[in-house]
Amino acid sequence: MKDILKVSDLTKSYGGKQVVKGISFSVKQGEIFGILGPNGAGKTTTLEMIETIRPIDGGQAILNGIDVSKNPQKIKYIIGVQPQTPAFQDKTKLKELIEMFASAYGEKVNAAEFLADVGLTEKADSFVETLSGGQRQRFSIAAALVHSPKVFFMDEPTTGLDPQARRNLWDLVEEIRKKGITVILTTHYLEEAEVLCDRVAIMDDGKIIALDTPKNLVKQLLAKGFKKKQVVEQASLEDVFIDLTGKALRD
Amino acid sequence: MKGMFKKLFPVGVFAKVSLNRYRRDPLALFFTVVFPLIFLFIFGGLFGSGGGVSFRVALINQSNSDFANNFVQQAKDSKVLKVDSGINNLDSAKEKMKRSELDAAIVLPAGFGATNGKAYPNGQAQVVYTQNNQQAGQTLVTVLDGEFKGVNAKFVSTDVPFTVVGEQTNDQSLKQFDYTFSGLLGFSLIGLCIFGPVNVFPELKRQGVLRRISTTPIKVWQYFMSNVASQVVIGLGAVLVQFLVATFLFHLNLVGNVLELAFFITLSIIMLLGIGLAIGGWAKNARQAAPLSNLVVFPMMFLSGTFFPRFLMPEWLQNVSAFLPLTPVIDGIRLIATEGKHLIDLGPQLGLIGIWLVVVYFVAFRVFRWE
Numbered sequence: 001m002k003d004i005l006k007v008s009d010l011t012k013s014y015g016g017k018q019v020v021k022g023i024s025f026s027v028k029q030g031e032i033f034g035i036l037g038p039n040g041a042g043k044t045t046t047l048e049m050i051e052t053i054r055p056i057d058g059g060q061a062i063l064n065g066i067d068v069s070k071n072p073q074k075i076k077y078i079i080g081v082q083p084q085t086p087a088f089q090d091k092t093k094l095k096e097l098i099e100m101f102a103s104a105y106g107e108k109v110n111a112a113e114f115l116a117d118v119g120l121t122e123k124a125d126s127f128v129e130t131l132s133g134g135q136r137q138r139f140s141i142a143a144a145l146v147h148s149p150k151v152f153f154m155d156e157p158t159t160g161l162d163p164q165a166r167r168n169l170w171d172l173v174e175e176i177r178k179k180g181i182t183v184i185l186t187t188h189y190l191e192e193a194e195v196l197c198d199r200v201a202i203m204d205d206g207k208i209i210a211l212d213t214p215k216n217l218v219k220q221l222l223a224k225g226f227k228k229k230q231v232v233e234q235a236s237l238e239d240v241f242i243d244l245t246g247k248a249l250r251d
Numbered sequence: 252m253k254g255m256f257k258k259l260f261p262v263g264v265f266a267k268v269s270l271n272r273y274r275r276d277p278l279a280l281f282f283t284v285v286f287p288l289i290f291l292f293i294f295g296g297l298f299g300s301g302g303g304v305s306f307r308v309a310l311i312n313q314s315n316s317d318f319a320n321n322f323v324q325q326a327k328d329s330k331v332l333k334v335d336s337g338i339n340n341l342d343s344a345k346e347k348m349k350r351s352e353l354d355a356a357i358v359l360p361a362g363f364g365a366t367n368g369k370a371y372p373n374g375q376a377q378v379v380y381t382q383n384n385q386q387a388g389q390t391l392v393t394v395l396d397g398e399f400k401g402v403n404a405k406f407v408s409t410d411v412p413f414t415v416v417g418e419q420t421n422d423q424s425l426k427q428f429d430y431t432f433s434g435l436l437g438f439s440l441i442g443l444c445i446f447g448p449v450n451v452f453p454e455l456k457r458q459g460v461l462r463r464i465s466t467t468p469i470k471v472w473q474y475f476m477s478n479v480a481s482q483v484v485i486g487l488g489a490v491l492v493q494f495l496v497a498t499f500l501f502h503l504n505l506v507g508n509v510l511e512l513a514f515f516i517t518l519s520i521i522m523l524l525g526i527g528l529a530i531g532g533w534a535k536n537a538r539q540a541a542p543l544s545n546l547v548v549f550p551m552m553f554l555s556g557t558f559f560p561r562f563l564m565p566e567w568l569q570n571v572s573a574f575l576p577l578t579p580v581i582d583g584i585r586l587i588a589t590e591g592k593h594l595i596d597l598g599p600q601l602g603l604i605g606i607w608l609v610v611v612y613f614v615a616f617r618v619f620r621w622e
Contacts (some may be wrong), residue, residue: 051466073468081466087459091275096268103264104467106257 001028004151004182005050009059012045020045021206022059027151032173032183034197036190042206043186044084047153050184051081064150077105080149080181084156086140088128094139095124098146105147114142118172119249134165134249141172145181152176154185158192163241168249170196191238261469265477266484273485283447283489287439291493294431295501306391307333309344309356318364318372326357331394341379348380354387355380357395371406429504432497433585434557436490437577440516441548441557443486444523445530448478449544452531456622465621475528475615479521486520487513494588507587511594515587515601519580522604525611526576532619551577576611579603 005027012020020042027033035043048054050061052072061068068075088097095111102109115124118138123131131139137157144152154173158166166189173196177183187193193200194214202210202217210217273279310332312323326332335353338344344356356379363374376395380388403409455461464474497503526547534540554568555561555577561569572578579600586592586600594601 053462053466076466076468079466081463083459083463083466085459087463089272089455089460091272092268093271096271100261100264100268101467103261104464104469106260106468108260 001030003027004029004064005184006062007046007050007059008061010046010049010056010061011058012042012049012054013057019206020049020057023203023206023208024059025201025208025211027182027184028198029182030177030180031198032177032185032196034193034200035184035186035203036188036193036200037186037203038188041203043203044155046203047155047184047186051079051153052076053081077147078150080144080147080152082137082140082144082152082154082157084159086136086143088139088143090129091127093125093127094120097128097139097143101143102146107147109146114146115139117145117175118142132165132250134161134168137161137165137169138172141176145176149181151182151184154183156186156188158187158189162250163238164245164247164249166192167242167247191236258473259476262473262477262480265469265474266480269477269481270484273481279447283439283443283485284492286442287435287489287493288496290435290438291432291496291501294435295428295497305331305333306354306387307335307352308391309338309347309353310334310336310359311339311341311344311356312359312363313361314359314363314365314374316362316364316372318374319359322359322364344379345381348384351383354384355391357391428497428501429589430560430585431558432501432503433581433588434555434560436493436516436584437555437581438552438557439489439493440486440519440523440580441551441577443489444482444520445527445544445548447482448524448527448531449534449540450531450537452528453534453537453540456620457536459622462622471616471619475612475619478528479524482524483517483520487516490516503589505588506591507589508591508593512584512587515583515594515597518601518604518608519583522576522608522611523580525608525615529611529615529618532615535620535622551575554578556581574603576604576607 003026007026008024009022010020010024011018011022023042023046035046037043045054049056050063050068052068052075056069063075064078066074066078092100094115098109098111098114102111112121112124115121118141120135120139120142123135123139128136128139141154141157157173158169161169170192173183173185185197197214199211199213200217201208212220308326310323310326312319327334327336335347338347338353338356341356341358344353347353348356358377358379360374360377363376364372365374366372367374376399378388378392378395380391452461494503494505498505527544530540530544530547534543550572552558554564554572555575556572557577561572561578564572583597583600583604586597587594
């Protein structure tokens with residue numbers, strides 16, 4: 001698989017303080033790539049530089065052969081963006097918002113189709129402020145994909161969602177990948193990265209400190225002689241929760 | 252050509268959606284349509300009723316002659332005199348005059364209107380007024396003097412070699428309300444074009460709505476243009492409502508060409524909206540937007556002739572205020588709507604609006620930020 005995104009030596013400073021300290025990585029076409037890290041590690045800033053929202057201070061990002069800082073307008077047409085807290089204007093129907101976002105790319109679309117993809121058919125005439133958190137995230141995904149982008153950026157898509165909504169979103173991300181769209185997401189939920197991502201970069205303090213498949217990362221740790229204090233159970237508390245409350249969405 | 256249409260496509264869709272959004276927003280409807288109407292009713296009530304002069308007077312009749320009683324009755328029916336019938340002695344009249352609740356008191360002394368030994372009724376009425384009410388008092392003396400002359404002529408025929416007669420021409424001069432109306436319209440346009448975006452944009456930024464839009468390829472000019480398009484529709488609608496109310500309830504005399512007026516108001520809305528887009532587009536939050544918008548709007552509100560005509564100001568202030576963006580708007584609306592002027596006659600107004608148009612949009616594009 002060829003690389004669709006190549007980031008080299010990317011830096012960003014705010015008020016003299018460097019928050020992204022020269023990171024390099026590449027993302028293969030069609031993979032789900034995770035950027036993992038604690039709050040303040042620089043995940044969002046990294047994403048926003050590649051998304052053209054923030055100017056790149058130093059280094060380079062090449063997306064689908066296009067230099068992000070040299071041709072941001074071209075980049076916008078081939079990426080889909082889901083910000084951390086998706087915000088849409090109030091008193092506007094979902095189908096109107098879909099049409100609006102499509103028009104921004106010069107496209108006229110059938111809004112119902114996109115809403116059906118994320119299970120919001122019945123909400124087509126509702127306003128965005130009436131949606132639950134999970135519905136809002138799903139709608140935000142639909143709005144970001146109206147122009148069939150090549151790369152889809154998701155910034156902490158499952159933060160604040162209940163386990164049912166989170167699992168539903170994972171399924172959705174898999175669906176998106178099946179359509180051939182490369183997904184780059186940030187998260188601080190480790191099991192999310194483990195379940196969803198083909199490869200993850202672990203970021204801390206503005207630097208990438210590890211990058212590999214989740215399995216390999218665990219292997220490397222075990223190879224160093226790491227042992228959990230507790231014997232690993234075959235199920236976690238979350239598995240218990242899902243078993244008791246079911247997988248059905250609650251919104 | 253096709254490329255241009257493609258670029259205008261998102262403008263149309265965004266404008267349509269924001270019109271729908273406006274339709275669903277009772278608060279926005281209130282501030283653009285109802286709020287200006289409240290001012291219209293207040294000022295229409297002040298100036299609308301005929302526009303004639305009247306005096307608030309006390310009538311103190313100390314005579315019991317038929318002539319005096321007749322005079323009192325006629326005064327009560329008169330449109331010029333508003334008789335305060337609760338007063339029957341000079342002291343309480345004086346008390347009310349001190350508080351400016353009365354303009355003057357007319358005293359008919361005992362024996363007024365009786366024959367008093369002569370062949371016809373006679374007597375001298377007194378008009379009492381305070382120092383502060385000299386003008387009203389003296390005018391009232393003149394009015395009564397004229398009335399009495401007419402009465403006198405009936406009793407004693409006299410030969411009058413020189414007379415003067417006033418003749419009203421057919422040209423309708425501007426009623427006070429006509430003058431005020433264009434100012435009120437200007438006031439409502441400010442609310443719509445400046446306070447609207449100044450309130451809305453920082454809020455959209457706070458929620459991150461603009462930021463989300465900025466990730467799409469839409470350009471600032473396209474976003475601005477969609478705003479302009481929807482605001483022009485809303486503005487013309489709001490203005491139409493005000494014209495209808497002013498015409499049917501307060502007898503506004505609209506003499507100008509409606510299409511020319513619509514064109515002029517559209518141009519004015521676009522220009523004034525540029526001010527709102529510049530302030531709202533620049534401000535990061537409401538705390539930045541509010542003081543700046545007040546700084547820009549208040550001078551215009553008071554100096555451009557919204558609530559009182561500019562000709563009442565000292566000359567130097569007239570010269571300065573002539574260049575405020577709102578002044579040519581209000582003047583132009585008045586010239587077309589109530590004086591029947593045409594766009595061709597409005598060179599100075601159109602020129603000034605054109606200059607401001609360039610200036611405000613130049614600034615608006617430079618300072619705009621999506622978050």
